Amino acid sequence: MYRAPRGMQDILPDDQPEWHYLLDRCADIAKRYGYRRIDTPIVESTDVFLRGVGETTDVVEKEMYTFLDKGENSLTLRPEFTAAICRAYLEHGMASWPQPVRLYSIGPLFRYDRPQAGRYRQFHQFNVEAIGEADPTVDAEVIDMAGLLYEELGIPRTSLLVNSIGDEACRPSYVAALRDYFARHLGDLCADCRGRLERNPLRLLDCKNSVCQRIGDDAPRSVDWLCDACASHFATLSRYLDRLGRPWQVDHRLVRGLDYYTRTVFEYQPHDVGGQSTIGGGGRYDGLIAQLGGRPTPGIGFATGLERILLNLKKAGFEAPPPARPVAYVVAIGEETAADAVALAATLRRRGIPTAGPVGGRGVKGQMRQANASGARYAVILGPDELAAGEAQLKPLQGGEPRMVPLWRIADALTADT
Numbered sequence: 001m002y003r004a005p006r007g008m009q010d011i012l013p014d015d016q017p018e019w020h021y022l023l024d025r026c027a028d029i030a031k032r033y034g035y036r037r038i039d040t041p042i043v044e045s046t047d048v049f050l051r052g053v054g055e056t057t058d059v060v061e062k063e064m065y066t067f068l069d070k071g072e073n074s075l076t077l078r079p080e081f082t083a084a085i086c087r088a089y090l091e092h093g094m095a096s097w098p099q100p101v102r103l104y105s106i107g108p109l110f111r112y113d114r115p116q117a118g119r120y121r122q123f124h125q126f127n128v129e130a131i132g133e134a135d136p137t138v139d140a141e142v143i144d145m146a147g148l149l150y151e152e153l154g155i156p157r158t159s160l161l162v163n164s165i166g167d168e169a170c171r172p173s174y175v176a177a178l179r180d181y182f183a184r185h186l187g188d189l190c191a192d193c194r195g196r197l198e199r200n201p202l203r204l205l206d207c208k209n210s211v212c213q214r215i216g217d218d219a220p221r222s223v224d225w226l227c228d229a230c231a232s233h234f235a236t237l238s239r240y241l242d243r244l245g246r247p248w249q250v251d252h253r254l255v256r257g258l259d260y261y262t263r264t265v266f267e268y269q270p271h272d273v274g275g276q277s278t279i280g281g282g283g284r285y286d287g288l289i290a291q292l293g294g295r296p297t298p299g300i301g302f303a304t305g306l307e308r309i310l311l312n313l314k315k316a317g318f319e320a321p322p323p324a325r326p327v328a329y330v331v332a333i334g335e336e337t338a339a340d341a342v343a344l345a346a347t348l349r350r351r352g353i354p355t356a357g358p359v360g361g362r363g364v365k366g367q368m369r370q371a372n373a374s375g376a377r378y379a380v381i382l383g384p385d386e387l388a389a390g391e392a393q394l395k396p397l398q399g400g401e402p403r404m405v406p407l408w409r410i411a412d413a414l415t416a417d418t
């Protein structure tokens, strides 16, 4: 027996209504904020993520699906959207479009991670990027869009956590202060953190080890190290967020896992945490486009895991809209009517009427059972007598009297009733 690869799952027909409900809500929100859809390939040159995401991140060090294709090119299944979308921004000269360029994506991503509740190796995200504008109005816009999405989906009680981690002017001195601080606690740190201290001390702030977390609580705070420009950006954003009326708080330990973030970082956390504490987040990446070979170009983005949203929706008692049912189920009586029944079903579908059946080689009883099980509103029954009269029997399956309808009028009769 074959099974789906570990950490990857099928989205079965019964799960599709919830799934598509979610995709539609995301696309609708994006449209309302003026974001246009972009789809990039599932794989990128590995360099895009090495340079974009950062070589010392967990994603790049441990979690990427990287392989050589038959031309010996190193490709990687995308572990996130942002670097790939910035690559597309550069490749297609979007710097000459009106800025910021507002883009969104929905699709699968891949990380070789330990599977757990709501976390998969193939997972899906709704992702937005606003590229080409440094002003904090755009930060507020993206943060607000994310909040509205959760609100409209009915995910109750999320906390909005925000931090500013500075830029290339002020971050080096902050990172140095952080390194000094953690070095003084070296003996108490977990092995991961001891290994990361030299290369990437920021990452120590989001270690999940409880001892590291306690040490991190008293670590230097990035907001105390911001240069004037970063401090003013953060003060302005704070004013906008207050004005939006959405409760928020500064979280000094919030740094996000990826190297490209600058200034604003944020996360939404559901209060009712089970295994996973963050439902979505993002931040500025003002240095990323330059890192990928473009002119210095600011940007900010947000991503939210769709599996995690579904998990939270189910906890909140969300029920998907009922699955689509066929309108008609065509039943053929006797083998000699089968060809006409097949043609009739095809005609109904061409007229836009969701139609199931006929299935040959079964008796009328068996076919009627299938028609009822399909949830169709009508059985369209075609036997030798009906065929000779140029008619079919239209039988309501949820109660009502059957009637005979000329074959050429069946589509109209069904349409009139849908």
Ligand SMILES: [Zn+2]
Residues within 6 Å of the ligand: 189, 190, 191, 192, 193, 204, 207, 208, 209, 212
């Ligand atoms: Zn640690």
Ligand SMILES: [Zn+2]
Residues within 6 Å of the ligand: 166, 167, 168, 169, 170, 171, 226, 227, 228, 229, 230, 231
């Ligand atoms: Zn700065």
